[in-house]
Amino acid sequence: MATTNLKAFPEPEEVSCPNCRKIRTLYDPAGSEFYVCTSCQSFNRFITDTTALTQKQANKITIQPVIPLGSEGVLKGIPFKIIAFLQKKEKDTIYGWREYILYNYEKGYATLAEYDGHWNFVAGKEFYPELDKLGKNNWNFIEYNNIEYGLFNKYTAVVTNLIGEFDWDPLHEKIKTAEFVAPPFIIFKEQDKPGTSLADHYLGEYTEPAEIATAFNIDVKLFPEKIGIGANQFSKHYSRWYTVSRFTGILIALLLIIQVISMTMKPENVVMDETFSIARDTTKTGDDFKPFATPAFNIDEKSAAVEFDIESFVDNNWLEATIVLVNEKSNQTWEVTEGIEYYHGYEGGESWSEGSQNATVLLSSIPQGKYHLNIYPASGNPLENSLRIRITTNIATWMNFIITCLVLCLYPLYCWYRMRNYEKQRWLNSDYSPYEEGGE
Known part of the structure; x- marks a missing residue:
């Protein structure tokens, strides 16, 4: 378990790899049960506080992490240290992504997940206690904090490459995952025990690379370029449509009031x-x-x-x-x-x-x-x-009122059209798209 209830990050410690004897730095020595030697890629487990044994051989990472291990920063108002980096993929597919394990000395672990240049800050009930209330569910949606999250994807996640330290064995797990989206948020429902309906839930928030780069003092130009639309990437078209439609509604209501007042002051x-x-x-x-x-x-x-x-x-x-x-x-x-x-x-x-x-x-x-x-x-x-x-x-010449209302609705309709096309592009990456032909 991660070392928590502290006032600051624990002092790093150096350990010797039992396989190659090279020195490796641990950033949460008391809370880490496993670690990967960066020299020989042996996956080691501590059997005592100071003695480790090699369990298996880990695959060397194929992509260097943008944020180096040991980096400290304040993200979402919380101090974090990067202690691990994993490359994952969907089982039996070529679709892969990267995860950075964030360690906070008060609450424990969170994750920065990156796929095609799109980043999410992901954390569990230690950071979002309301997640513990979700419990069992087998629906195609999840309701959380009065917001409905639609099913976006289902897959089994496996770790292919990794470096860093862990309080669990990531090479052993094969987690069945379901993703539910309500941009800019995403909920991950994870089940790692076959034959049981028990699940853990994690909340992800779409996070721009600039925010992460600022938090960890990294040049944002080093971050991978975005490809396509993220599963829970917030739509500026939705924001524009929402704002414009509300404003247009207010204008139409004002015009109606003016029309009624005019009819009252100048009756037929x-x-x-x-x-x-x-x-x-x-x-x-x-x-x-x-x-x-x-x-x-x-x-x-x-x-x-x-x-x-x-x-x-x-x-x-x-x-x-x-x-x-x-x-x-x-x-x-x-x-x-x-x-x-x-x-x-x-x-x-x-x-x-x-x-x-x-x-x-x-x-x-x-x-x-x-x-x-x-x-x-x-x-x-x-x-x-x-x-x-x-x-x-x-x-009362209602025709002028109607024509004015129709003209006012043109731009909101354009914004709605752009928003809908954006959402259709988002759901192209999903097997559960509400925009399938014949399913609208």
Whole structure:
């Protein structure tokens, strides 16, 4: 077991390799049970406090550690010393990674794990006591501190090469590991006892090389270059989408409040609601109807949206009206043509209907003034003789609100698209991707 409950790192001690007699430095002599001789690669075990025996031969490391053994630094606010370096791989695959064993004299061991240039600070319940509450689970997710971690990978981890000192036999273990991610965090569920559901859990936090380099006073240029996207690498696209979407939501809410306040302060105002009789023009042949003018009405606002509700009780017939809004002072005009048609019947044992007996026309930005309408009606039935027109000002123009909201949503949608593509790239390295084709 690591030597803990101290006030500072223990004094290093030199030991003689029982195989080649070369001197090796131990940084936690009282807490280390095994160590690797850097000269002959013998894997030695202490049988007493001062006597060690060679257990087996260890493979020489193929990659030199970026952070030398014995380096001291403060990472995540905790003082650490590097006491071991391991090269590991997934059993029966070529996928390998590196681990640095960190020793703290108060809490024990933690790990810096590096894969394809992506680093994680990993520690167990000694550093994160809440991990002890996870207990047994066989789900495809883990909930920890109210955050759901999704299953990312399963494998058996084996040690291929190593140097340093240990309080366990890393060459003997073959740990079944499951990884659960919730960027920038990852939980490792490890089982090293066959036939049991008992597991240990470790929490990893994605850590930038610059932070590690600063902690151990190492040139960051020596760190391996990042390849691809890390399993729990935090997405700047997610951060941007989260921030932008919240801000956009606030803007839309403010616009809605402004719209409601505007409607309250300037309520709708009906300036005319009358039914007019229409008649055929007897001076002409055919079914022409006489044009007519409505009584005058006022628009009191400087610039108003004006809505015309047109209604006629057509029955299996149609009616069309050209409406000309006339400013009586400036003679400025606005012209619209609107048709009404309504048909119904009974066919094949079922009733049917289509069309409507009313229509609506909206004109925006009509200036203040006195107005009347010139109406030019037409109908498919010469006996059709009524047309109701209702004019309302201060109509709330929701279309402008909707268009503004859609424009505001364009950038959040772009950020969401970038975030989703980033996540799809992340999960390409997983057999449990939620982005599999046909599985979305």
